[in-house]
Amino acid sequence: MAVEKILRTEKLKMEHEVNTALEDIRVLDLAGQSGVYCTKLLADLGADVIRIEPPDGDPMRQLAPFYHDEPGPERSLYYWHFNTSKRGITLNLTIPTGQEIFKKLVNTADILVETFQPGYLDSLGLNHEILRAINPRLIHVSITGFGQAGPYSCFKSTDLIGQAMSGILYTTGFPEDPPTSLGASQAYHMVSANAAIGALIALQYRDLIGNGQNVDIPMQGTNLRMSEMVPFTYWVSGRNRQRSGLEYYRMQRDNFDCKDGRVICSALGGGGAEQMLNWMESEGMAGDLRDEKYVDVIAAMMGAAPPGRGSKRNVNQRPPKSLKDYPDEIPHIEEVWQTFLNTHTMEELFVGAQTRGVRLMPVNNVKNVVEDIGLKERNYFVDVSHPELERIFTYPGAPYRLSETPWRISRRAPLIGEHNLEIYGEELGYGLNEIEEMKKAGTI
Amino acid sequence: MPLEGIRVADFAWVQAGPWVGRFFANYGAEVIRIESAKRLDWSRSVPGGPEITAGGKVQRGAYFVNFNCDKLGITLNLSLPKGIEIAKKLIAISDIVTDNFTAGYMDRIGLGYQELVKVKPDIIMVEMPVFGNTGPRRTFAGYGTGIQSAIGLNSISGMPYRRPGLNIALPDMGPNPTHATIAVLAALHHRSKTGRGQYIELAQLESSLGWMETTIIDYTVNGRVRKPQGNRIPHASPHGVYRCSGEDSWCAICVSTETEWKSLCEAIGNPSLATDIRYSTLSKRKENEDELDRLVENWTTIRSRWEVMNILQSHDVPAGVVETGEDLVTRDENYRSYEYYIELPYRDGRAYCENTMLGFSDTPCRVRHAAPEMGQHNDYVYGELLGMSEDEIVQCYVEEVFS
Numbered sequence: 004m005a006v007e008k009i010l011r012t013e014k015l016k017m018e019h020e021v022n023t024a025l026e027d028i029r030v031l032d033l034a035g036q037s038g039v040y041c042t043k044l045l046a047d048l049g050a051d052v053i054r055i056e057p058p059d060g061d062p063m064r065q066l067a068p069f070y071h072d073e074p075g076p077e078r079s080l081y082y083w084h085f086n087t088s089k090r091g092i093t094l095n096l097t098i099p100t101g102q103e104i105f106k107k108l109v110n111t112a113d114i115l116v117e118t119f120q121p122g123y124l125d126s127l128g129l130n131h132e133i134l135r136a137i138n139p140r141l142i143h144v145s146i147t148g149f150g151q152a153g154p155y156s157c158f159k160s161t162d163l164i165g166q167a168m169s170g171i172l173y174t175t176g177f178p179e180d181p182p183t184s185l186g187a188s189q190a191y192h193m194v195s196a197n198a199a200i201g202a203l204i205a206l207q208y209r210d211l212i213g214n215g216q217n218v219d220i221p222m223q224g225t226n227l228r229m230s231e232m233v234p235f236t237y238w239v240s241g242r243n244r245q246r247s248g249l250e251y252y253r254m255q256r257d258n259f260d261c262k263d264g265r266v267i268c269s270a271l272g273g274g275g276a277e278q279m280l281n282w283m284e285s286e287g288m289a290g291d292l293r294d295e296k297y298v299d300v301i302a303a304m305m306g307a308a309p310p311g312r313g314s315k316r317n318v319n320q321r322p323p324k325s326l327k328d329y330p331d332e333i334p335h336i337e338e339v340w341q342t343f344l345n346t347h348t349m350e351e352l353f354v355g356a357q358t359r360g361v362r363l364m365p366v367n368n369v370k371n372v373v374e375d376i377g378l379k380e381r382n383y384f385v386d387v388s389h390p391e392l393e394r395i396f397t398y399p400g401a402p403y404r405l406s407e408t409p410w411r412i413s414r415r416a417p418l419i420g421e422h423n424l425e426i427y428g429e430e431l432g433y434g435l436n437e438i439e440e441m442k443k444a445g446t447i
Numbered sequence: 448m449p450l451e452g453i454r455v456a457d458f459a460w461v462q463a464g465p466w467v468g469r470f471f472a473n474y475g476a477e478v479i480r481i482e483s484a485k486r487l488d489w490s491r492s493v494p495g496g497p498e499i500t501a502g503g504k505v506q507r508g509a510y511f512v513n514f515n516c517d518k519l520g521i522t523l524n525l526s527l528p529k530g531i532e533i534a535k536k537l538i539a540i541s542d543i544v545t546d547n548f549t550a551g552y553m554d555r556i557g558l559g560y561q562e563l564v565k566v567k568p569d570i571i572m573v574e575m576p577v578f579g580n581t582g583p584r585r586t587f588a589g590y591g592t593g594i595q596s597a598i599g600l601n602s603i604s605g606m607p608y609r610r611p612g613l614n615i616a617l618p619d620m621g622p623n624p625t626h627a628t629i630a631v632l633a634a635l636h637h638r639s640k641t642g643r644g645q646y647i648e649l650a651q652l653e654s655s656l657g658w659m660e661t662t663i664i665d666y667t668v669n670g671r672v673r674k675p676q677g678n679r680i681p682h683a684s685p686h687g688v689y690r691c692s693g694e695d696s697w698c699a700i701c702v703s704t705e706t707e708w709k710s711l712c713e714a715i716g717n718p719s720l721a722t723d724i725r726y727s728t729l730s731k732r733k734e735n736e737d738e739l740d741r742l743v744e745n746w747t748t749i750r751s752r753w754e755v756m757n758i759l760q761s762h763d764v765p766a767g768v769v770e771t772g773e774d775l776v777t778r779d780e781n782y783r784s785y786e787y788y789i790e791l792p793y794r795d796g797r798a799y800c801e802n803t804m805l806g807f808s809d810t811p812c813r814v815r816h817a818a819p820e821m822g823q824h825n826d827y828v829y830g831e832l833l834g835m836s837e838d839e840i841v842q843c844y845v846e847e848v849f850s
Binding site: 018022024025027028044045047048065066068070071072080081083084106131143149150151152155158161163165166167168169170171172173174175176177179180182184185186187188189191192196197199200201203204205206207208211214216217218219220221222223224225227228229230231232233234235236237238239242243244246248257258265267268307323327353356357362363364365366367368369370371372373374376377378380381383384396397398400401402403404406407408443 | 449450452453459466470474489506510513543560573576578579581582583584586587588589590592593594596597598599600601602603604605606609610611613614615616617620621622625626627628629630633634635636637639640641643644645646647648650652653654656657658659660661662664665666667668669671672673675676677678679680681682683686687688690697698699701704760763764765766767768769770771772773774775776779780781782784785787788799801802805806807809
């Protein structure tokens, strides 16, 4: 086994001529939507991730959006995005011949990631104890909605339910609307990223001690972090944190229009009000805000915002007076600020404020993001080749840049059964006839 | 504990950075948080943030207490040359260095990666400059609320008729601390194979973009600029948040398959609905979604949110209470059973901290103690670990090196 592994690693090295951090690690990927980002993270760090699909294809291939909006199992952008750098095989886990092959794969694997309801693998005769007996070094990561053993362990979950039952959903949106979710399946990303941490912590332990283990990753628990201490606020004060629309914790509005869109920044740049007032004055746009009567309120606004480079607050200073003491002045200040913002574009305000030390940010849509000169200059986006379509597409790039073992997308998502011959034939040693038989029997 | 034997010199502050160290501390690493009163951590003093009760009164700093559980704490003044010299001694006996200062700050004070490898050749260093160390935005900075709007998350979240805005700071809690932790753990594995450390640059903007799902390729491949869709998604219906009995009371219901659709119809006592021509397929249900949502809400609105969840889940239909803080702390059985938050002694009172969430079968870990006071472990770190004499330590206090 060890020799095979070294050969595999050497082969990968020759192919790509770069070291990757996890190139010696094989991952079996049985993850649904809640875990598929976990295995993408491992694959793009170089692990040999083998995605195992049912013979008729993964249900995830039915998820929109599709290439040119035409549905088809090889056209799901959802599948493409989350399965980069992986190899793919088909295998029917519900029949004994499939289970035997799976056990052989487990014997070659370092990590197994699955998102089944608790008890499902047991019903297939593939529970953790059995897998561990086959391979004591196996790290078995189980992602579920509510954990393996708790009172809700048999409940089904989704991204929206993950957000609902961790306190995020109740607090996002406007008070007069129903609770409103975050886009782009944040709950799935959160549990997946935590699962990758769990897998790698277990790997660190295995590198030292030698044993694998089971890692139980609940979506509800891991998502509590994203709710920013909703339970905590209740515990301390007996109050429920409420939906507050555009106002963040500090009770200041920080979402304003500008010439061609919107920006995020509290009025006058909060802690950087001095710098922004100078800028506004230089363009004759500061109105009467330099009058004596605004000195105190602007000082309070500077203290109420998070301390940027412009802030003078430190441990020895008294906290500022509350903004609630200035019900008349604040709307006027916001009006002058708005008039100034209307004369500039998002990019002008972003660059102008940031170069003055004020942390203003644009409210981008995806077009703004893809065209952003900062991201372009850093070559953030990557091109991924889809040879069967004779096309190259632009994908989101590295979430982190490792100097010795760079992140990379080594290939587009696998087609259905694309690596059956490579893995069943070359690696597990089944003959071509046997593989044909397995296909006929519906095993693969 | 799985990370025993790993030492982290944690220079990070505010939120996204300290959570990297917290992962390591919670699972057994010795994490030494370096602070200075000269540059006080925002999370110790944030006005308007959550507070703690101690000394019989409400105090600021609850964020800090939660973000730095299980760590050791020392004070060190990095604006003095002697502070830098001592920082290097600590780094020389550490495995990992973390910080989230603006780009180039550690280089300017003499603690850049090139300097650190001189005292510890296999050090793993992670830095989290918002826009990265290079490029036209490298001197810019920002917070989670701004980063999530710059990556376009605001533009795809919320009700279609509202201004795009989110009243949380997701990047600080989600992608950035988790990605940084993943990168460091991967680098540790590489080090255990090769003996080599490395430098990790996590540009928070780029890291957060990794959580935009298909938003980016839907644009680059299909040219679509996605807009907010409320609680709806393309491949499920009904899918949303439904009003239940009681004030501001809601339950999420998500039907993704035909089996779940049939089960929902049975659960709400209307099995014939399943074959109703208006709702018999996903595309039909998407066409008539407003009407369908009203039908579902007619059933939920006269039941409590817990009743709705329990009835639907007993029929294998994914449903979940939209929980308030009070729901989590007092009503959610799973939350209590797993002790997702834990009460810990803090000063002369108690603190309430997020517990560990990763369940390791062979090396179980729970949060052990609340965050350190400023300089609480100066004696241990400077005396025992770095072997400084009592005189040297006193001298450092006099010279404000430890302030």
